[in-house]
Amino acid sequence: MPRGRVDKRQAILQAAFKTFAREGYGQSCVREIAAEAGVAKPTIYNHLGDKETLFREAMRAAAGRTVGQGLAALDQLRDVQNDVRAGLEDAGHRLLLHHCDEESQALRRLLHAEAARFPELLELIQQESARHLHDALADRLARLALSGLLRTNDPDLAAEQFLALLTGPMELRSRLGTRKVPDAELRAVGRSAVDTFLCAYAPGSVDA
Amino acid sequence: MPRGRVDKRQAILQAAFKTFAREGYGQSCVREIAAEAGVAKPTIYNHLGDKETLFREAMRAAAGRTVGQGLAALDQLRDVQNDVRAGLEDAGHRLLLHHCDEESQALRRLLHAEAARFPELLELIQQESARHLHDALADRLARLALSGLLRTNDPDLAAEQFLALLTGPMELRSRLGTRKVPDAELRAVGRSAVDTFLCAYAPGSVDA
DNA sequence: ACACTTTTGAACCGGACGGTTCATTTATCG
DNA sequence: CGATAAATGAACCGTCCGGTTCAAAAGTGT
Structure with missing residues (x-):
């Protein structure tokens, strides 16, 4: 020692x-x-x-550790040539892996649980982490839309819904993070998410 | 007194x-x-x-109180004649109202926070509440599909994704339940959710 | 080797909490 | 009204926890 x-x-x-x-x-x-x-x-x-500042600092450190991972999942969306579906499925799978990571889950759980006692943490981390991810994804989708590979004039909404289609189904399937979801199921969720996302956002659809 | x-x-x-x-x-x-x-x-x-059984019983009681509200939101989906969009939007809005209800939010938050200490509660309530809601919605969607008003051979997936499109965007917008979302925003989220949901599940689309 | 800073262990303090006891009071019911 | 059951308040116990103190020990820089 x-x-x-x-x-x-x-x-x-x-x-x-x-x-x-x-x-x-x-x-x-x-x-x-x-x-x-x-x-x-x-x-x-x-x-x-203080125990409180200990908590705050520990949370901030964990958030800093995990935020890069999330953004990294979107990197290969940057140079999608023409196979949008493959790019989205890959990014979706990586996002799901990040979402199911133990540290990421614990961070969200603690943030959610102690939101009333530490409201500043909520703003700080939620803004710094989830918001960054959301914005980065919206940027990528906007690029794809400019290239004619996607059809949307509201990339923020598109990002919101893509993330929802990915992470929404996980709450139930992972039983709030207490069950480890096998990778095959992760891939299936990602595929389904991309399927319906592309139904709504692929060029050549009917809806505005 | x-x-x-x-x-x-x-x-x-x-x-x-x-x-x-x-x-x-x-x-x-x-x-x-x-x-x-x-x-x-x-x-x-x-x-x-015991304090633990006090917690358990209080959670069970709250769950019993709130589960009916959720299922009631789906009632008007039972007799949709032909305007599927209006029916889904109405049901979606009611589901969002239920989702943002203070008791419902507190229940989810506590369940999530103490999932490690009370694993039985997680199974009991999650199964009894979220699962019921999911199944009920899947049933309604299956009926609509049989009537030719919807196109899907996997109503479970459709229900999962509809719920995800509804509740997913709320986490960010409500800042994990600490911000009260105005009703207009709720309606907008519901409308967007129905929009992309129908893009994927309305009869006459391209995707299988 | 020296002075200086950090860490350590252990003890300590005040307060809060879970849970119990008990004599007293209050409502219910025949 | 009288008996029974339930509720009350207040005190109490053992424990644990956040936070501090202090002298001794261990590492650091010169």
Whole structure:
């Protein structure tokens, strides 16, 4: 058990998030977090003065860790030549993987559960994470629409509905995150989502 | 302040749910619930022996209260003559109202937050509530398909996607339930959902 | 080797909470 | 009215938790 000034802070934040995710905010005690981090209790209060700020910082760190993953899922949507369906299915599958990632799920669950006690976190993370993802997807879809590969004049709505078709069905299928959904089912959900999305947004449809 | 044997039990369960919804399970103390219910603390332990069973029973009661509302939203889908769009929009709007109802939101939030500590509740309520709603909607859609008013051979998938198109966009717009969404926005979401749903499921489309 | 900072363990404090006990009061019912 | 059952308030117990204190130990820079 080494002592001294290693990156205790990061270990603390990581252990804190892990414990909060496992037990919830109110049921987690700082003793347990200290044990999980392999650190003495006063060390926690030295680095972060408070259980509340400990929670906030742990959440912010976890959000920062997970936000890149989500955006990365949209990268191969950038250079779709003509097979829109394949590109959307691939991006959809990656988004679903990100959505089912344990850390991502825990983050959403904690954010949802403690939204009343930490309203600032809600704005900060929700804006920084979900909103970024939404906007990035809307940008990609707008590009595809400009190229004539998609038909929409409201890429924001299109992004909203694509994400809904992807993540909506997961709540039920994963039983709110308590069941691990096999990859084949993920692919099937993604395929169905792309199917109906393209019915509405592929060039050559009937609806405005 | 009347004493004696009135329906204390129901008052307790209602106050318990209200408090749990406001503070979360771990942060709620039985003293506060007793005060909220206008009842002495031992009375709670007489009727329900434990904080955990108090939580369980309060959740079950709230679920029972809210499940009927959800199913009722689908009633006018039973006798749609030919204007499928109007019927779906009406049902969608009612579903959104139910989804945004404070008790319904609190129930989902608590279920989601304490899913790890009360796994049985998750199965019980999720099955009894969301699953019922899903099945009922799938039934209605299957009837419409039989009448030739809809085109699908997988009404379960259609129901899943219709619900996703309705409730998915709400998570962002309501900021996880912390913002009250005006009715006009609800109607707009419902209209958009019906638009793309009908693009995929109206008779006379291209996709299989 | 030296002074300086950080970490550690352990003990400690005040408060809150879950749950119980009990004597007293209140309503219900024959 | 009298007996029975339920509700009350208040005190109580053991426990756990957030947060602090402190002296000793371990690491760091020169």
